[in-house]
Amino acid sequence: MKKFIGAALFLFGAGSTMAQSTPPPSAAVPSRSDSSTVSTPVVPAGPSIVFEEQKFDFGDIRQGEVVQHTFRFTNNGSQPLVISNVRTTCGCTATDYPKKPVMPGETASITARFNSAGKRGQQNKVITIDSNALQGSTQVLIITKVTAAN
Incomplete structure (x- = not known):
């Protein structure tokens, strides 16, 4: 009798383990490649x-x-973009930026001029654009290596 109960428990345990590892056919989710x-x-x-x-x-x-570069941007939003200020990391960098709103879908530009007088070596200048954009202030970067003048 003990052997019979032991065998029944063994088979019951093996069956429940199999039931847990094999999903029923109704639970299968068809793949959709639409x-x-x-x-x-x-x-x-x-x-x-x-x-x-x-x-x-x-x-x-x-x-x-003195070198300059123009950074082009687009207002990808749904409302006019207004640039309130453009800040640079030193007086050696000057900028021009649009003072009028940039309408949704329009492209405009910010021009940065770097004057290397009195500078030597690697120069990394950050330009911060303050605006009403959802992402807040945005930054662009100009890089150069200034070598001695002959």
Whole structure:
């Protein structure tokens, strides 16, 4: 009798383990490969500034040279983008930026000029753009290596 109960418990335990590891056919989820669904780009519910590039490297320049680069950006948002201020890390860098609102979908630019007079070696200049964009302040970077003038 003990052998019979032991065998019954063994078979019951083995059966319940099998039931847990094999999903019932009704629980199988059919895979759906419907490629007709088109994703629509999400437009932010406010102004959004997106730069074509976040960084520009002038390469090697001679001390005393003035170089400039134009950073282009687009307002990818749904409301006008207003740039309130553009700040630089030192007086050697000057900027021009749009004073009028940039409408949704429009592209505009910020021009940065770097004067290397009195500078030597690696230069990394951060330009901070303050605006009403949803992401808050945005930064771009200009890089150069200033070599001694002959």
